[in-house]
Amino acid sequence: LFASLSLFSLSSPLANAAGQQENPYGLIEPGELRVASLGDAKPYTFTDASGNFTGFDVEFFTDVAHRLGINKVVFIGQDFAGILPSVANGRYDAGVAAIGITPAREKTVDFSSGYLAGYLTVLTRKDTGVTDVNSLAKHRLAVVQGTLQENYAMQHFTQTDLVRFPDNNAAISALNNGTVDADFLDYEAAKDYAARFNLVHAADIPSFDAPAGVAIAKGKPAFKAALDKAIQASMQDGTWKKLYQKWFPGSPMPKQYLPHSS
Numbered sequence: 001l002f003a004s005l006s007l008f009s010l011s012s013p014l015a016n017a018a019g020q021q022e023n024p025y026g027l028i029e030p031g032e033l034r035v036a037s038l039g040d041a042k043p044y045t046f047t048d049a050s051g052n053f054t055g056f057d058v059e060f061f062t063d064v065a066h067r068l069g070i071n072k073v074v075f076i077g078q079d080f081a082g083i084l085p086s087v088a089n090g091r092y093d094a095g096v097a098a099i100g101i102t103p104a105r106e107k108t109v110d111f112s113s114g115y116l117a118g119y120l121t122v123l124t125r126k127d128t129g130v131t132d133v134n135s136l137a138k139h140r141l142a143v144v145q146g147t148l149q150e151n152y153a154m155q156h157f158t159q160t161d162l163v164r165f166p167d168n169n170a171a172i173s174a175l176n177n178g179t180v181d182a183d184f185l186d187y188e189a190a191k192d193y194a195a196r197f198n199l200v201h202a203a204d205i206p207s208f209d210a211p212a213g214v215a216i217a218k219g220k221p222a223f224k225a226a227l228d229k230a231i232q233a234s235m236q237d238g239t240w241k242k243l244y245q246k247w248f249p250g251s252p253m254p255k256q257y258l259p260h261s262s
């Protein structure tokens, strides 16, 4: 009896090995993924009428999680600026919200391989006289804090008054109530808000050099490798294409994410 007990005592290498196997990706809760996301970036990621998270990023990442053998995926809404710091300090296992991969961001977090490349859009009302990036000068432009749009506007729209908001909802209501003349956000979200509030695109700026990736804490090579492998598999078997066509109908499809015949 004693021999058998010692074999499975906590200190035995077998038990430790088993312990390691239960949580190979260093998750907060083994077998569950806690994911920081946004509630107002439809159709990338948003909460539907019953408060459930859905959208391209949500369904794509849930598929990736299933490929990792993880079936419990909990999405939690955050202000965008808080997502990367919270992922870096271990409050979440991942950040998934059309988060562009950039060297600056890679100083605080690691990213999976990219899964979505598109445009940054200047969205405006029909009455503002903002018809392209050159007519932004002397106007007020909303940006969500911490986004690539904020960075881009600070570098390129130097004659424009930048007004910073915590999230898309606040920025869009400022645009609708006239507090700002335009809002700088992601293309597909801009398209959705334009349809809902009779707004127009004044400019669509490519952001292909910063494709969206899954943000994870630094120092988790096994987790990153597993994510990259699952993302690749999702693209190769056509899941990525199916979800893209579902959530971004009519949008051009970046070829690098489609099944490769090779």
Ligand SMILES: NC(=O)CC[C@H](NC[C@@]1(O)OC[C@@H](O)[C@@H](O)[C@@H]1O)C(=O)O
Residues within 6 Å of the ligand: 038, 041, 080, 097, 098, 099, 100, 101, 116, 117, 118, 119, 120, 144, 146, 147, 148, 149, 186, 187, 207, 208, 209, 210, 211, 212
């Ligand atoms: N959800 C957000 O508000 C994120 C805003 C912004 N997204 C940029 C981006 O990742 O959006 C998805 C794709 O179009 C990428 O090419 C693009 O860089 C950012 O990463 O800062």
